Each structure stands twice: as C-alpha cells, then as structure tokens.
Amino acid sequence: MFNRDRWQEIFETIRKNKLRTFLSGFTVALGIFIFIILFGFGNGLKNQFQEYFLDDATNTIFLFPGKTSKPYNGFKSNRNIEFKNDDIADIKEQFPFFLEYITPRISRAAVVKYKNEFDNYSTRAVGPAHQFAEKTIMMKGRFINESDITDKSKYAVIGRLVARDLFKQENPLGKFIDVGNSVFKVIGVFQDDGGDREERYIYIPYTTRQLLEKSNDKVDQIILAFKPQIGHSGSVVFERKLREFLKKKKSIAPDDPNGIYIRNVADQLKQNQQFANVLQLIVTFVGLGTLIAGIIGISNIMVFVVKERTKELGIRKALGATPRSVIQMILQESIFITTISGFVGLLIGVFVLQSIGETLKDYFIKNPYIDTTTALFATVILIIFGGIAGYIPAKRAARIKPIVALRDE
Numbered sequence: 001m002f003n004r005d006r007w008q009e010i011f012e013t014i015r016k017n018k019l020r021t022f023l024s025g026f027t028v029a030l031g032i033f034i035f036i037i038l039f040g041f042g043n044g045l046k047n048q049f050q051e052y053f054l055d056d057a058t059n060t061i062f063l064f065p066g067k068t069s070k071p072y073n074g075f076k077s078n079r080n081i082e083f084k085n086d087d088i089a090d091i092k093e094q095f096p097f098f099l100e101y102i103t104p105r106i107s108r109a110a111v112v113k114y115k116n117e118f119d120n121y122s123t124r125a126v127g128p129a130h131q132f133a134e135k136t137i138m139m140k141g142r143f144i145n146e147s148d149i150t151d152k153s154k155y156a157v158i159g160r161l162v163a164r165d166l167f168k169q170e171n172p173l174g175k176f177i178d179v180g181n182s183v184f185k186v187i188g189v190f191q192d193d194g195g196d197r198e199e200r201y202i203y204i205p206y207t208t209r210q211l212l213e214k215s216n217d218k219v220d221q222i223i224l225a226f227k228p229q230i231g232h233s234g235s236v237v238f239e240r241k242l243r244e245f246l247k248k249k250k251s252i253a254p255d256d257p258n259g260i261y262i263r264n265v266a267d268q269l270k271q272n273q274q275f276a277n278v279l280q281l282i283v284t285f286v287g288l289g290t291l292i293a294g295i296i297g298i299s300n301i302m303v304f305v306v307k308e309r310t311k312e313l314g315i316r317k318a319l320g321a322t323p324r325s326v327i328q329m330i331l332q333e334s335i336f337i338t339t340i341s342g343f344v345g346l347l348i349g350v351f352v353l354q355s356i357g358e359t360l361k362d363y364f365i366k367n368p369y370i371d372t373t374t375a376l377f378a379t380v381i382l383i384i385f386g387g388i389a390g391y392i393p394a395k396r397a398a399r400i401k402p403i404v405a406l407r408d409e
Helices: 004-016 018-052 085-094 146-151 160-167 206-212 228-249 265-308 310-318 323-363 372-398 402-407
Strands: 060-065 099-114 117-126 137-141 155-159 176-179 182-191 201-205 221-226 260-264
Touching: 004 018, 004 323, 018 265, 018 323, 018 372, 060 228, 060 265, 085 099, 085 221, 085 228, 099 160, 099 206, 117 160, 117 206, 146 206, 155 160, 155 176, 160 182, 201 206, 221 228, 228 260, 228 265, 260 265, 265 310, 265 323, 265 372, 310 323, 310 372, 323 372
Parallel strands: 117 201, 155 182
Antiparallel strands: 060 221, 060 260, 099 117, 099 176, 099 221, 137 182, 155 201, 176 182
C-alpha cells in the first residue's frame, strides 16, 4: 500500500544526500545506456552485412575468366582465359539439375546522349535472366527478352537516374539515345534497391554488343543461379562441379587457382552472416558486462549507504520501527532510484541511436537499433537487481540490535 510518510522520508533522504543519489542513479543509467548503444551497433553491423548482398539474388554464382599461372596440356602459363557464347550453352546442357537460369554480361563505358543532354554511363550487355540476378525492378516498359537477343535488337533499358539526367520530366519510352555513337531505342526504365550506382546503368542485348564489336562471341563474365531447393550445400557442390567442368574445357591445370574465379553469393552470405552473428554476440556480451558492472556499482553504493545510516536505523528501531519496515524503506528507496535512472538511461540510449544512426554508414554500421522488448527487459533486469542490491544490506541492518547500532560510529 502507498505510505505517504515513508515516501516523504525517502524524498527527504534523497534531498539530503544529492551526491550519493546522483552516483547511484548515474551508475544505473550509464549501464543501461552503454548496453543499448552496443546492442544497437551490433544490429547495425548485421544490417550492413545484409545490405551488401541486397543488390544480388542470394542464389547467384558469378564466373570470371582469369589468367593461368601454370602450364598445362601443351599451353603455356599466363594465358588469358575467355568466355564465349558456347560456354553458356554447355553449362545449360551439363547442369540442368542445378541450374535455374543463366546470363552473360559484357560491361562497357560510353558517352550517352539525348538531344543536348549527355554524360558518361556504364552499359551492361546482358540476357533476359539478368533482371532476376540483379533483382531489377521495372518502373516503365519492359526488360530485354529472348526476341531481342535473337534479333540483336538495338534496344536499351535505362536506370532511373539515367532517365532523370537525360530526359528530365520527359517520358523516355520510345525515345532514341546515342550510346557510344550507336542509336538505341529506350524500351524500359528500371530501379534497383542496390542504390544510386546501380540505377546509372544501361542494359542492352548482349548479342547486339557482340555485333557492334565485329561480330565476336566473347563475354566478360557469366552469371547463373542455382535452384533454391538444393540449398547452400548443393550450391557448394554445384560450384565445385562448375570449376572442374570449365577447367577441363579451357585446359586449365586442376590445381591452378587463377584460371577461373567463382563468386558464390550464397556461400559469401552465409560466411558474412556468421561473422556478423559473432560480432553481435561479442558486442552483446560487452553490453551485458556493463549491466553487471552497473549492478555491482549500485550494490556497493547501497552497502555504503546502509553502513552510513546504521545509527539512524538504530534510532528508528529504538523508537519502535520493525525490521520489516526498515527493510521496506531502504528497498523502496533503492528500487525508486534504480527505476528512474534505468528509464532515463533507456530513453537517452534510444535517442542517441536514432540521432547518430545515419552518420555511422562510413563505419560499416547501418540503421543501428534495439527492439523495445530487449531494451525493456534489460532495464527491468537492472531494476530487479537494484532491488536485490538494496535488500541484502537492508536485511543485514535490520537484524542489528538498537544498542549496537547506536554505539556504531
């Protein structure tokens, strides 16, 4: 029940001992504040790792040609490996169980013009499946299709920022742009969650790029996707079989690490998620350490407080105060200070996270946050232990006989 006289005594004690009260409250608030900041930073690190893979589908595998470092099968070392259209057809034929889709990519830089507007942009000559590999979102029109590949059409799909730069408020669909002195018709405008850089690309059919480059059939890289149902372990097997197949076809030594490079997004994602989880676990342990330090701090302060008030407590007992009332008074004071300080630390911590969140991107921390349940749980735990920290010395003090307490200096 609410005891007005007891609360008046508590406030009077706090008023007379401002420094002691401040130190007690500061210890609690600081523990909660540091825990929230560190836990939020841990979540920010995980967000950054996840965003790194946001631009690509998580079941994609990238194949890059390299340069051999060992002689093999009559070929000298330092031989440049090239991918061609028939490599794509052979992969389709050899791996139907694993393969979901495949597309080549040929990257070139070009000056792109429309009327009086022009700028330098990167073009990507690709197949229709590239839309799924890069998670391209069509805003207007359509993406490149199989007919465009077969007909070697001079069509272009431009990024949102390309459309903004060149066309301003004009609708780009059906308009013609000059891409490196070749005229292309705009058939679509796309956006990409990967960021502004991704929205400055221009996509054209890869067969059209090959036609413009003296009808060759070379491609810069091959992007493919494994069927999601085979999972991460299946993708690792697929990656190994792909490496073996291409090394055999291109006459690359089996132990040559440089002839072909393979980037398995699923494998990288798993490794980075594990790393991010370990980082968050470390940060969480450090945060818990600050909570424990706060608990120890408030415990030490409460022991000192009770020791300091031994004579006062003896007088109260001599005047008829029961051990229970003595314990309740000290316990209420401890819980009151811990509760107020804990929620102050909580609010300040959440406010700081929200305030500095956008400024931490350069430090590999994106949108740091702490969910309400975790924050409240940590605060309640500290309040509970703050109560225990007050209860233990209070119970000990309540057992002291008044005559002993009055002699204690």
